[in-house]
Amino acid sequence: MAVTQADVIHVAELARLALPAERLDHLVSELNGILAHMDVLEKTDTSAIDSNVSVPVDSTPLRSDSSGPLPMLTSRESFAPSIRDGFFIVPRLATHEDAAADTAP
Amino acid sequence: MTQGKYEMVVGLEVHVQLKTRSKAFCGCSTRFGDPPNTNTCPICLALPGALPVLNEKAVELAARAALALGCTLHPVSVFARKNYFYPDLPKGYQISQFDKPLATAGSVKVDVGDGEKSIGVTRVHMEEDAGKSLHDRYPSATAIDLNRAGVPLIEIVSEPDMRSSKEAGAYLRTLRQILQYLAVSDVSMEEGSLRVDANVSARPVGQKELGTKTEMKNMNSFSGVERALEYEFARQCALLDRGEQVSQQTLLWDAAKGEARVSRTKEGSHDYRYFPEPDLLPLVLHSEWLAGIKASVPELPADRKKRFTDEYKLGNEDIEKLTALPLLSDYFEAAARISGEPKGAANWVMGDVQAAINASGVPISEFRVRPADLGQLIKLVADGLVSRSAAKVIFGQMVETGKPAAQIAHDLSLVQVGDDGAITGWIDEVLAEHPEEAKRYLAGEKKLQGVLVGFVMKKSAGKADPKRVNQLLTSRAGAG
Incomplete structure (x- = not known):
């Protein structure tokens, strides 16, 4: 399966990445190189190996509901680019010029 | 527009x-x-190096819900990263489940008015919530609150089995009631602990192939879901009538305007670039743990309705009201068992008890009159020890003081007098004080009996047993 220029542009849009046109060919080639390596790996016969063979325990560890929060080593203000009334502030999204509360997917 | 030519097809995704x-x-x-x-x-701010550890209670509640919805619970399920970009998603991905969900293939039986319909449940999977974005708090900025980021959810995905907004509403109300009985969620749409996304499409009546669906979001009530579905179905029918195509997209419902606006072009699942969450191992459920969860599933609303019908011989309307909420239902049942008077208990619970709870604003679990106390009061009435009117006074005092019914009846001298000697004395006095009514009554004017009973009750300050007063008056009229 080869990656096309259209695929790279599409994925960049989903991740909101600004992609300079001059980098496009290089990225297509790089991603196809990765996929070509996957094709090689795929040829390995793993039918006799349990997919969880490397897993050291039989289930993901669980924690009690009563465990408390982890402490913050530094305040939220120290790493948030902008904070106001306790809210983290980001630029208004272009899709929400007519403002309302909402959450994506 | 000819909506009658088309059939509505609805599938719902419910986040709990x-x-x-x-x-x-x-x-x-x-x-x-x-x-x-x-x-x-x-961890929930996605600071570098922080790793997630799954909450055991969340797994337990999710499994209980899945079992109650008739799903097959899978011994191994896998968490996956759902990648998308949004400011209230700090990691840039949501931990969800994708190709190996917790549970699949269940169903919910729904009363759709003219019978019962089974709505398929495709899957129940676990995931975390995102934060909240407030776009209207500050000019030109979006305010982010991440308190909700990482809160545990289940997503209950239905099959596209609903054919009208009414069926969708009935499914949602049934689902909410089941979840309330399971005590796995507060299921409050106002607080966002239950959210509904609706997939709706229109197809010509008789056509098997599904039409292109749109996804409706942002509904804040079940009636809002019904209205949004009607709106969107009408819009799609109009498009099809004009020979145009429906585009797959997400629409945001505006309840105030009664219309929807396009949110964004719908992304396909491949756009989310799902892959197994490398920070979490597969979730493995052992059989003994599962047996414990199965045992924790309580009696569900449908079973309780049937049992109440069989056991307490109450009418459908009473049963619906008494089983609407699990705690109210438990309260009724305890009072009915203690008093041995199910109909009496039903009337008290649906009447005075609910009115007192509504007036006090406290939840039923904190209501001062416990069901055992109400049961004792009902028993006092059934045994003829207090009159119905006195019972109302006693109940009012029970709400205020929390004292037992018998003590209040004693303290307020509301215990009925069933002693023939005392009652006969009051009857004699009443007949003497009302000679005209007495003469007509003893001459056979039976309709005056109620008036005379009233006089006797007044004279006894409500303490006379009205049943015995009636009997003694009747025998007096027969003798006369």
Whole structure:
């Protein structure tokens, strides 16, 4: 399966990445190189190996509901680019010029 | 527009916040309404190096819900990263489940008015919630509150089995009631602990192939879901009538305007670039653990309705009201068992008890009159020891003081007198004080009996047993 220029542009849009046109060919080639390596790996016969063979325990560890929060080593203000009334502030999204509360997917 | 030519097809995705104290993958509180971003930590803020650890209680509640919805619970399920970009998603991905969900293939039986319909449940999977974006708080900026980020959810995905907005509403109300009985969630749409996304499409009547669906979001009530579906179905029918195509997209419902606006072009699942969450091992459920969860599934609404019908011989309307909420239902049942008077208990619970709870504003679990006390009061009435009118007074005192019924009846001298000697004395006095009515009554004017009973009750200050008063008056008239 080869990656096309259209695929790279599409994925960049989903991740909101600004992609300079001059980098496009290089990225297509790089991603196809990765996929070509996957094709090689795929040829390995793993039918006799349990997919969880490397897993050291039989289930993901669980924690009690009563465990408390982890402490913050530094305040939220120290790493948030902008904070106001306790809210983290980001630029208004272009899709929400007519403002309302909402959450994506 | 000719909507009659088309059939509505609806599938619902219901997000339910699980009733845990802490978040899905960290120990932060899930409390609603706390100051913004106070319930956050390195894990739910996605600080570098922080790793998630799954909350055992969330798994337990999710499994209980899945079992109650008739799903097959899978011994191994896998968490996956759902990648998308949004400011209230700190990691840039949501931990969800994709190709190996917790449970699949269940169903919910729904009363759709003219019978019962089974709505398929495709899957129940676990995931974490995102934060909240407020776009209208500050000019030109979006305010982010991550208190909700990482709160545990289940997503209950239905089959596209509903054919009208009414069926969708009935499914949602049934689902909410089941979840209330399971005590796995607060299921409050106002607080966002239950959210509904509706997939709707229109197809010509008789056509098997599904039409292109749109997804409706942002409905804040079940009636809002019904209205949004009607709106969108009408819009799609109009498009099809004009020979145009429906585009697959997400629409945001505006309840105030009664219309929807396009949110964004719908992304396909491949756009989310799902892949197994490398920070979490597969979730493995052992058979003994599963047996414990199965045992914890309580009696569900449909079974309780049937049992109440068989056991207490109550009418459908009473049964619906008494089983609407699990705690109210438990309250009724305890009072009915203690008093041995199910009909009496039903009338008290649906009448005075609910009115007193509504007036006090306290939840039934904190209501001062416990069901055992109400049962004793009902028993006092049934045994003829207090009159119905006195029972109302006693109940009022029970609400205020929390004292037992018998003590209040004694303290207020409301215990009925069933002693023939005392009652006969009151009757004699009444007949002497009302000679005209007495003469007509003894001459056979039976309709005056009620008036005379009233006089006797007044004379006895409500203490005379009205049943015995009636009997003695009747025998007096027969003798006369």
